[in-house]
Amino acid sequence: MMENKNITKNDIEFYLLNREFSELTNDEKIIVKEYVASEQEFNEMKAMLLGVDVFLKEEKELEPNPAIKAALLREFEQQKPAGRYWLNGVVISLFPKEKKLYQKPGIQLIGLAASVLLIVSIFINGNNDLNKMELAQNEQIIIEEKLIDSTVQSDDSKKEMKDIEKERAQKEENVIEQDVTVETIVLNAASGYSDQPNDGVSVGDLKDDVDAETSFSWANDGKEINSVEKELAEEEESVSRSVDNLVISSSTEPTITVAEEISMEDDTGGELYKAKTSSNAPLVAGGIVDLPKNSRSLAEDSDLIGILYTSM
């Protein structure tokens, strides 16, 4: 009897090899009748199958030449398939086809790596955002403060500088105007003397006096200019100091606020000459001049007034 594990009860060979036709059940006969028409045919095929089986099993098998194995093993060693095809093995082991998609180690590893990356990226981004927000707030405040300071400082310094320059220009103009005023007063006084001779003083004497006065006043004016220049230098120094402290300059009082009046009384007619020094205001007819607040003080010009007074 043939011993073939691959022959099942569904195969015709099973009944041909293991059963006589008379031994077949009705169900088995139904299966057999699909192939065999009669009992004789069944027996003929049975005999042939047994003969073939005996022939094939008894047939001596060829033995492979040992030299072939040696040659193949040499070839295998030379080929080193491990180095060449290791990736294939990795791919096969990571993505086995027989497993479901979610069961494949490669897919699982990819998923794990993706989730780790996601978590790390979220963590890093979260930290960055928080830090950025905090930093941004702090920086904003600092920048705003700096901007305010710088604008205040720059505005103050600009204002201060402008004021100082204005005042300086005014001072210089005042000095010039004072000189002009004094000269005009002197000239007017001189013309008054010529128009109205008085006290027996001759015109020649007066002219000499005036000449002496003018020469004297010019000398005094030189002194005054020097003193003004000194003052200006001091003011510049104070301005430079104040520029150094510009932050507080916006709240400080103006450094130069001088408003003085120059009043002169005529010794003859008691006529009052009120002269006010002003940088912009022209001399008003009648001898009254509007003096600005920044004009020189009376105390400062007392020497000059005294000289003028005596000369007249």
Next chain:
Amino acid sequence: MKLVKKTYVTETDENLMQDVIKGDSRAFSEIYDRWSRPMLNYFYKMLWQDREKAEDFMQEIFTKIIHKPHLYNPNRAFKTWLYSVANNMCKNEYRRAEVRKGTSNSLHDNIIVHDSSAPDKEHDKNIFNDRLKEELEKLSDNHKKTFILRFKHDLSIKEIADVLETSEGTVKSRIFYTLKKLSENLKEFNPVNKTFMIVTGLLSILEKWI
């Protein structure tokens, strides 16, 4: 370092092939020991019982395993994969033979190449065996393959269907057709018919005596 030596003998063919892919020469040696003889005899049967050709083909199939192990599909049984590769090699050889001989028959028409040292010399004495061989050679390529794989190499119907890339029903019908054809062509050697002939002969002698 492995503490236990790997036992290649107990490993399945599929596992051994995984090791072969990784470059394990001992796994390859085990595969060779298991399948070199079946392959040699398969080629011997299928390629006109030419031993030299069979050995060449057997060496070629193992060379393919060495150079292209990635061609092996691990989802498929190694046995059926190996026989299907051998089957394709035989098909190619049949085509080459057709070109060489200028014939349309893939089989060498009744040409049986006998090896000088062929082990079937003893069987040549048996007339039945000779005739059976002849009849097997007469079979068509597909019927012969099916028959050899079924009764020589003990493959199941399913495995044969897998190797030959056909349905199980086709395999069954091919087997039945081959058996029927052989029984018809070798009717004189059929023991049933012999008995019948003996019985009828004895009966006729008895009739004469009576």
